[in-house]
Amino acid sequence: MIVTVNPATGEELHRYDELDEAGIDRALDRAADAFGRWRRSPLEERTALLARLAGVYEGNIDRLARQASLEMGKTFASAKAEVAKCAALFRHLAENGPAMLEPEVWSLPDGARAEGHWLPLGPVLAVMPWNFPYWQVVRFLAPTILAGNVGLLKHASSVQGVAALLEEMMGEAGAPEGLFQNLPIRARAVEGIIADDRVVAATLTGSEGAGAAVAEAAGRHLKKVVLELGGSDPFIVMPSADLDDAVRNAVRARIQNTGQSCICGKRMIVHGEIYDAFLERFVDAMAQVRAGDPFDEASDMGPLSSAEQRDTVLKQVATAREEGATVVLEPRAPDGPGAYLTAGVLTDVPPDSATARDEIFGPVAQVCRAADIDEAIARANDIPFGLGSSVWTQDSGEQDRFIREIEAGMTAVNQVLASDVRAPFGGTKKSGHGRELSEHGLREFMNLKTVMLPR
Numbered sequence: 001m002i003v004t005v006n007p008a009t010g011e012e013l014h015r016y017d018e019l020d021e022a023g024i025d026r027a028l029d030r031a032a033d034a035f036g037r038w039r040r041s042p043l044e045e046r047t048a049l050l051a052r053l054a055g056v057y058e059g060n061i062d063r064l065a066r067q068a069s070l071e072m073g074k075t076f077a078s079a080k081a082e083v084a085k086c087a088a089l090f091r092h093l094a095e096n097g098p099a100m101l102e103p104e105v106w107s108l109p110d111g112a113r114a115e116g117h118w119l120p121l122g123p124v125l126a127v128m129p130w131n132f133p134y135w136q137v138v139r140f141l142a143p144t145i146l147a148g149n150v151g152l153l154k155h156a157s158s159v160q161g162v163a164a165l166l167e168e169m170m171g172e173a174g175a176p177e178g179l180f181q182n183l184p185i186r187a188r189a190v191e192g193i194i195a196d197d198r199v200v201a202a203t204l205t206g207s208e209g210a211g212a213a214v215a216e217a218a219g220r221h222l223k224k225v226v227l228e229l230g231g232s233d234p235f236i237v238m239p240s241a242d243l244d245d246a247v248r249n250a251v252r253a254r255i256q257n258t259g260q261s262c263i264c265g266k267r268m269i270v271h272g273e274i275y276d277a278f279l280e281r282f283v284d285a286m287a288q289v290r291a292g293d294p295f296d297e298a299s300d301m302g303p304l305s306s307a308e309q310r311d312t313v314l315k316q317v318a319t320a321r322e323e324g325a326t327v328v329l330e331p332r333a334p335d336g337p338g339a340y341l342t343a344g345v346l347t348d349v350p351p352d353s354a355t356a357r358d359e360i361f362g363p364v365a366q367v368c369r370a371a372d373i374d375e376a377i378a379r380a381n382d383i384p385f386g387l388g389s390s391v392w393t394q395d396s397g398e399q400d401r402f403i404r405e406i407e408a409g410m411t412a413v414n415q416v417l418a419s420d421v422r423a424p425f426g427g428t429k430k431s432g433h434g435r436e437l438s439e440h441g442l443r444e445f446m447n448l449k450t451v452m453l454p455r
Contacts, residue, residue: 001017001018002018002160003015003157004157005385005390006073007073007305008070008302008337009338010307010338010339011337014161014162016160018184019183022127024192024193027152028199029360031123031152031199033178033392034177035123036311037176038148039120041148043101046091046146047095047097047098048173049145050090050093050142052174053145053169053173054088054090056169056172057083057086057090057169058087061083061084061177062080063438066079067161068082068083069294071130071159072131072381073294073302074302075295075302076295078256082132083419086134088421089138090138090141090142093142093145093442095365097143097146099318100246101146101147101285101442101443103116109323109453113453114451114453116449117145118446118447118448119447119449120148120149120200120445120447121149121447122147122201122443123199123200124200125190125203126140126143126152126153126154126203127187127190127202127203127204127206127214128154130155131257131262133155133159134162137163137166139419139425139437139441143436143445145175145180147442147443147445148155149179149446150178150179152181152193153167153180153182153201154183154187154193155182157186160184163184164182166180166182169175187210188296190202190217194214194217194218195221200224201223202208202214202217202223203227203228203248203444203445206229207229208227208384211227214227225446226432226433226434226435226436227434228262228426228431228434228436229262229385230361230385231263231266231359231386231388231389231427232264232358232359232383232385233265233387233388233390233417234376234390235253235265235272236270236376236380236389236391236392236393236402237274237276237393238373238376238394238395240395241274241393243277246278249390249392250278253390253417254268254343254363255286255363256416258303258304258362259301259304259313259360259362260304260305260361262388263388263418265365265416266365266366267365267379267380268282268365268368268369268382269370270369270370270372271369272369272372275367275369279347282365283328283345286345287329287343289363291334291340291341291363293325302340302396303338303341304341304362307339309361309362310341310362312361312362313341313361313362313363314331314333314341316358317330317331317344317346317364319355320349320353320355323349323350324349325348325349325350328346328347328367329345331344332366340425341362342363345364345367346365346367347368349365349366351368351379351382356382356383357384373401374399381407384430385430386407386409386429387410387427388408388409388410388411388417388427389411389417390415390416391412391413392412393414394414399413405430407429409425409427409431409435410425421437423437425438
C-alpha cells in the first residue's frame with residue numbers, strides 16, 4: 001500500500017494498491033504490444049495526439065494543479081504554471097517535432113550518399129521525482145510519443161495522485177492503450193523492470209544515489225540511461241551587475257518551489273566590492289518571504305514536500321553551524337501542522353566543509369565572498385555537481401569567461417536559470433548525463449540508423 005500525505009496539514013490523502021509482480025508483467029506485455037503498433041504509426045498521428053494532449057492539459061489546469069499542491073505543497077499558482085508549461089511542450093513538439101526527425105544526408109565518394117534515419121527503440125522506463133510532478137514526467141513523455149516509443153512511469157510515492165492523473169489525461173486525449181502506463185510500485189521493483197528484455201532504456205530524475213542505482217542496473221544489461229541528478233548551482237554577482245535586480249532574482253531563485261528545485265540558485269557567490277551591500281539587501285528580502293497555505297495567493301512558498309524533508313534541511317543547517325558557518329537568518333519551523341519552514345541564509349561556510357559541497361533542498365541560501373572572477377569561478381566549480389549556473393555581470397569579457405569556464409550543463413546570463421521547451425536541459429559531473437528537451441532530448445532514446453545508398 002502506498003499512502004499519500006498533504007504536507008500542508010500532515011493529513012492522509014489517499015491509499016493506493018501497489019502493483020505486484022504479476023501486475024508488472026502484464027504492464028510490460030501491454031507496453032510491448034503497444035510499441036509494436038505505435039512504432040508504425042504515421043508521424044501525423046503522433047503529432048495529432050500531442051496537440052490533443054496540449055488541449056487536455058489546458059482544459060484541466062485547475063484540477064491538475066490542485067492535485068500537485070495537495071500532494072507536494074507547491075503554491076497553486078506555481079502548480080498551474082507547471083501544467084501550462086507541460087501543455088506548451090506538447091504543442092511545441094506537435095508543431096516542430098517532425099522537422100527534428102528529418103533524415104540527415106551525407107555525400108560520399110563517387111556520387112553515393114548516406115542517410116541517417118531516426119527510429120524508435122521501444123518501451124522506456126521513467127523514474128521520476130515529486131518536486132515538479134507533472135513537468136518532469138512530460139519532459140520524458142512528450143518526446144516518447146513523438147519518437148514512436150512507449151512509456152512506463154515509476155513516480156515518487158508521495159505524488160501517486162498526480163501519477164494517476166497523468167495516465168488519465170492520456171486516455172482523455174485518445175492515446176492508444178499501453179502507450180503510457182503508470183506503475184504504482186516501490187523503488188525495489190525498478191531493477192527487475194530494467195533487467196526485463198521488454199524494456200530498452202531508462203531515464204531518471206532524482207538524487208545522486210538513485211541515479212547511481214539505476215545506472216548500475218542499466219549498465220549490467222547494456223541499456224541506455226539518461227540521468228538528471230542533483231545540483232548546487234552557483235549564482236554569481238559581479239560589480240557591474242544591477243544590484244537590486246540581482247538581489248530580487250537571487251531571492252526568487254532560492255525560494256522557487258520552496259527551494260526544492262535542482263536548478264535554482266543555491267550558492268550566492270558575490271564579488272567582494274559589493275558583498276556587504278548584497279548581503280544586507282538579500283537577508284532583508286529573504287526575511288520577508290512568506291511561507292503559508294499553498295492555496296493562499298499571499299503565500300510566497302508553501303510547505304516543503306514532507307516533514308522528513310523539512311527536518312533534513314534543519315539538520316543540514318545545524319551541521320553547517322557545527323562546521324563553522326554563520327547562520328545570518330535562521331530558518332524556523334513554525335508551530336502547528338504542516339512541513340513549513342521559513343527562509344534562511346548562511347555565510348562563512350568553510351570551502352572544504354560538507355555544507356559547501358552538498359545540496360540543500362529547501363529555502364536556505366549560502367552567501368560567500370569572492371575576491372575576483374578567478375575565485376568566483378573556482379568556488380563555482382568546487383563541488384561534485386555541474387547542473388546549472390547563473391551569472392550577473394554587464395562585462396562581456398566576464399560573461400565569456402563564465403560561459404567557457406563554469407563546469408555546468410547550463411549557464412544563464414543576467415537571468416534566473418529555467419528550462420525552456422526549445423533548449424537542451426541537462427548537466428555534467430555528478431549532476432548526470434544526457435539531455436532532455438529540444439531535438440537533443442528527443443533523440444536520446446532513438447536509433448540513428450545509417451543507410452548507405454548507391455549513386
